[in-house]
Structure formats: structure tokens, C-alpha cells
Amino acid sequence: MKKEPLFIAFSTQxxxxxxxxxxxxxxSYLHYLKGLNVAVMDCDYLQCSVYDMRKREIRQLETNLHYQSKAIALFDSLGKQTYPIVCVKPEEAILKAREFLASEPADYDAVFFDLPGTINNDGVISTFMSMDYVFVPMAPSRMSMESTLSFIVPVKEVLREYKVLNLKTIHLFWNRVDGRIKKNWLEHYKKLICQFELLLMQTVIPQSVRYDKEQSIEGSDAVFLSTIFPADKNLLKGSNLDLLVNEIMEIINLNPQL
Ligand SMILES: Nc1ncnc2c1ncn2[C@@H]1O[C@H](COP(=O)(O)OP(=O)(O)O)[C@@H](O)[C@H]1O
Ligand SMILES: [Mg+2]
Structure with a gap:
């Protein structure tokens, strides 16, 4: 029998x-560095930014020999290629994901759903509730906090009421934390999050330009953000991405397959 992959989303309004x-x-981290098999459903239908990133990267590979040979060496060493990215409407995402998984000979460990920010119709809500786990990036500003809480607190109420829903837990984490932010601000927000009985992850992701570092058309710069390569080892230092991935793997109970 085929393995049931976990459905995971990084989501917030x-x-x-x-x-x-x-x-x-x-x-990319799970697929290229942890030996797991993943797929991505890009549900931000009007933008499809993940799907577009893959198309952009493939085009660049065609002309940039450095990245091209790097990709070939990576796929050879892993014995597999890139992960699939499927562009779908958010309300059809679960159905399309199941059709996709059924049509694939391979087993998948996790499917990531990139949902749009506006979760404003029943179809999108039902997709959201069909996730196994949701991770919520949150910037440490009052506006971002208010927006996050106004979105997550009602969702949590629904989950409490309807225990049959698939969604197991929702985990908030700090992203884009500037070194200048005062420690007691984070402590204050943390208390607020606890008051709402929400789960806050330990890992804090700093504000850093590397989070914008894609493959370049020319040259051979190290790449951090890519659908074809894992984040570069040197750029990982201080990014806390490795810590985030380890914390996520513990939460969702997935082990590396290397
Ligand atoms: N920790 C970070 N440091 C610096 N830039 C970041 C960080 N996290 C995200 N970004 C940047 O913020 C922008 C928006 O991120 P994106 O993932 O597209 O947001 P969303 O999908 O939630 O709309 C991107 O340009 C991304 O590179
Ligand atoms: Mg987006």
C-alpha cells in the first residue's frame, strides 16, 4: 500500500x-538534504510564485553552465531529480494533490501547500483545515501580531469545536527578527501568544538578505533560496533555517532518510 504523505502549509493571512x-x-531542505520525498502544491493561483521560481530557475540552468553542472552532480549523488511543483486553485488543491499522488509511482513523505493570503471562501478554508500541520510565520511588529492573532484565534476555536478535522496543530514562529528589536518586546508578545493558548516555536528567524538570495542568471554565487538546490552550507550559518527544519521534523515526526 502507498504511504500517506503529510500535508503541510506555511500559512497566514x-x-x-x-x-x-x-x-x-x-x-528543498527536506528533499535535498534529509533524503525525503516532497511535492509542492502552489495554490496562490493568481501569482503561483513557487511554480514561477522553478520555471525561472530552469531557464537559468539552460544558459548558466556552473549551475547546470552543479545540478547534474547533485541529482547523480541523490539518485533523484527535483521535487514536483503543481500549480492549482486553492479550493481544488486537496483533490488535485490526491489525483497527483495516485498518478505517481513514487511514495511521498510530505506535500507542501502554498496557500494564498486571503482565506476567504469555504473551499480555501476546507483546504486549510485539511492540512496535518500549519506553520505560521510572523514578523515581530504590532500590526503583524494583530493580523496573525485575528486569523489564528478563530481557527483554533473551530478546531476545538470540531475535533474530527484533520488539522492537528498550528505552530507560530518569528520571522524577520531584526537584531535591533528589544528582547522584552518578544517576551511581551510571547506572553500574549501563550494567553491565547497558541504554540510558539523556539526557533527565531533573523531578518537577513540571504532569504532573498536566488540563483543568478550569470555568475556562480552561492544560492540560498532555490527549488533546485538546497540552501548553501555557508549561507546556512546564522540563518537558523537548519534549526527551524529540525524543530519542524520533530513536530511532524518525520525522520531523515539518508
Ligand atoms: N527572514 C527574512 N529576511 C529577509 N527577507 C525575508 C525574510 N523572510 C522573507 N523575506 C522576504 O520577504 C519577501 C516576501 O516573502 P514571501 O515568502 O513572498 O511572502 P508571502 O508568501 O507570505 O507573501 C520575499 O522577498 C522574501 O525573500
Ligand atoms: Mg506567497
Whole structure:
């Protein structure tokens, strides 16, 4: 019998806070560095930014010999290629994911859903509730906090009421934390999060330009954010991405397959 993969989303109604970025970073980390098999359902139908990133990267590989040979060496050593990225409408995402999984000979460990910021119709809500785990990136500003809580607190109420829903737990984490932010601010927000009985992850992701570091058309710069390569080892230092991935793997109970 085929293995049932976990359904995972980085989701929140706030835009520009890292949903697509962490979908790509964590999917790539698990697929290329932890020996797991992942797929991505890009459900941000009007933008499809993850799907577009893959198309952009493939185009660049065609002309950049450095990245091209790097990719060939990586796939050879792993004995597998890139992970699939499917562009779907958010309300059809679960159905399409199941159809996709049934059509694939391979087993998958996890499927990541990059949902749009506006979870405003029944179809999208039902997709959200069909996840096994949701991770919520949150910037340490009052506006981001308010927006996150106004979205997550009602969701949590629904989960409490309808215990049959698939969604097991929702985990908040700090992203884009500037070194200048006062420690007691984070402590204050942390208390607030605890008061709402929400789960806050230990890992804190700093604000850092490397989170924007894609493959370049020319040259051979180290890459951090990519659907074809894992985050570069040197750029990982101080990014806390490795810590985030380890914490996520513990929460979702997935072990590396190397
Ligand atoms: N920790 C970070 N440091 C610096 N830039 C970041 C960080 N996290 C995300 N970003 C940047 O913020 C922008 C928006 O992120 P994105 O993932 O597209 O947001 P969303 O999908 O939630 O709308 C991107 O340019 C991304 O590279
Ligand atoms: Mg996005």
C-alpha cells in the first residue's frame, strides 16, 4: 500500500511574511538534504510564485553552465531529480494533490501547500483545515501580531469545536527578527501568544538578505533560496533555517532518510 504523505502549509493571512519563502526553503531542505520525498502544491493561483521560481530557475540552468553542472552532480549523488511543483486553485488543491499522488509511482513523505493570503471562501478554508500541520510565520511588529492573532484565534476555536478535522496543530514562529528589536518586546508578545493558548516555536528567524538570495542568471554565487538546490552550507550559518527544519521534523515526526 502507498504511504500517506503529510500535508503541510506555511500559512497566514498576512502577505510578505514568508509563506512562499519557507515553503521553498523547507521543501528543498527536506528533499535535498534529509533524503525525503516532497511535492509542492502552489495554490496562490493568481501569482503561483513557487511554480514561477522553478520555471525561472530552469531557464537559468539552460544558459548558466556552473549551475547546470552543479545540478547534474547533485541529482547523480541523490539518485533523484527535483521535487514536483503543481500549480492549482486553492479550493481544488486537496483533490488535485490526491489525483497527483495516485498518478505517481513514487511514495511521498510530505506535500507542501502554498496557500494564498486571503482565506476567504469555504473551499480555501476546507483546504486549510485539511492540512496535518500549519506553520505560521510572523514578523515581530504590532500590526503583524494583530493580523496573525485575528486569523489564528478563530481557527483554533473551530478546531476545538470540531475535533474530527484533520488539522492537528498550528505552530507560530518569528520571522524577520531584526537584531535591533528589544528582547522584552518578544517576551511581551510571547506572553500574549501563550494567553491565547497558541504554540510558539523556539526557533527565531533573523531578518537577513540571504532569504532573498536566488540563483543568478550569470555568475556562480552561492544560492540560498532555490527549488533546485538546497540552501548553501555557508549561507546556512546564522540563518537558523537548519534549526527551524529540525524543530519542524520533530513536530511532524518525520525522520531523515539518508
Ligand atoms: N527572514 C527574512 N529576511 C529577509 N527577507 C525575508 C525574510 N523572510 C522573507 N523575506 C522576504 O520577504 C519577501 C516576501 O516573502 P514571501 O515568502 O513572498 O511572502 P508571502 O508568501 O507570505 O507573501 C520575499 O522577498 C522574501 O525573500
Ligand atoms: Mg506567497
Amino acid at each position: 498576512k502577505g510578505g511574511v514568508g509563506k512562499s519563502t519557507f515553503t521553498v526553503l523547507v521543501a
